[in-house]
Amino acid sequence: MLEHGGGVIAAARRYGIPERDWLDLSTGLNPHGWPVPALPADAWQRLPETNDGLEQAAAAYYGSALLLPVAGSQAAIQTLPLLRAPGTAGLLNLSYAEHAYAWERRGHQVQRFAPSELDAAVNTLDVLLLCNPNNPTGQMFTPEQLEGWRQRLAMRGGWLVVDEAFMDCTPQFSILNKVGAPGLIVLRSVGKFFGLAGIRAGFVFAWRELLDALQExxxxxxxxGPARAAVKLALQDMAWQQQTRARLTADRERLASLLNRYGPTPHGGCALFQWLAGPHTFAAHTFLAERGILTRYFAEPESIRFGLPANEADWQRLETALAAYLL
Incomplete structure (x- = not known):
């Protein structure tokens, strides 16, 4: 399996620092996740049912009823390549690695492109796979760009798969309002913005025939059942959502400013992470890890992703380490 952020146990063993002493900035998750309350006993004791209100809550939050709840975006990422004959799938040079891995495993040819090459590449592809915002660079594509690519792909029976796992703070860039159009598949997650990564729940939005095939x-x-109950409540908690968007926007600016103060200006990012690229990043990643601060390192191209600290003590700990790195 591919490597992901959040490997605190492995880092603790490698660097000889107890798990409880780590500051984990490697995942890009909201460090102030939605507070899950005690759940009704029948959520644990009965088989999950589809008439519990989850689909309706998701339709209200996301703005589309053409949806299917899944066990996190990963379930859809692994299954979608099974639903069409092997062809050519394209994605950015640096993006969430599970997309390419899943399509290659199922016999599809995967091609990678720089952002500036995508427009020309669309005419050669059967499937275009994009994260928006891109993970880990934070690059955003406008709905107009995406809709143009969808139309060109759909004319040849192609798909545009848009992974919007980090979109919740910038809904104006979402393409969910086009769901139902031929060839458009949108993935959403409650792991990032809601901070509920362990719940393993998300949604696929697409035309009905595709959703039926995926469900099969x-x-x-x-x-x-417990995941359905908790996610329904989280999607309905509008007050928490509004407060969280404001907080994450402020924390994004704080993190970007902090990194800029002690090194190069971040090359990209979004509300939940900042991304730096360059040959210095492995040394920075190692230096911080030796002090119990875990970041996400990428080998190609050499780069590093910082998530958000959870509290003032963590912010100060990161700043102290960054200042020491530059001395």
Whole structure:
């Protein structure tokens, strides 16, 4: 399996620092996740049912009822390549690695492109896979760009798959209002903005026939009863959502400013992470890890991603380490 952020146990063993002493900035998750309350007993004791209000809550939050709850975006990422004959799939040179891995495993040819090459490449592809915002660079594509590519792909029976896992703070860039159009598949997650990565729940938005085929592959009870109950409540908590968007926007600016103060200006990012590229990043990643601060390192191109600290003590700990690195 591919490497991901959040490997605190492995880092603790490698660097000899107890797990409890780590500051984990490697995941890009909201460090102030939605507070899950005690759940009704029947959520644990009964098989999950689809008439519990989750689909309605998701339709209200996301603005589309053409959806299917899944066990996190990963379930859809692994299954979508099974739903069409092998062809050519394209994605950015640096993007969430599970997309390319899943399509290659199922016999599709995967091609990688620089952002400036995408427009010309669309005419050669069967499927275009994009994260928006891109993970880990934070690059954003406008809905107009995406819709143009979708139309060109759909004319040849192609798909545009847009992974909007980090979109919640910038809904104006979402392409969810086009869901139902031929060839458009949108993935959403409650792991990032809501900070509920462990719940393993998300949604696929697409035309009905595609959702039915995906559900057939995934089988019954794809999302557990407790997960359905908790996610429904989180999607309905508008006050928490509004406060969280404001907080994450402010924390994004603080993190970008902090990194700029003690090194190069971040090359990209979004509300939940900042991204730096260059040959110095492995040394910075190692220096911080030796002090119990875990970041996400990427080898090609050499780069590093910083998530958000959770509290003032963590902010100060990061600043102290960055200042020491530059001395």
């Amino acid at each position: 592959e995934l089988g019954p009870w794809a999302v557990s």
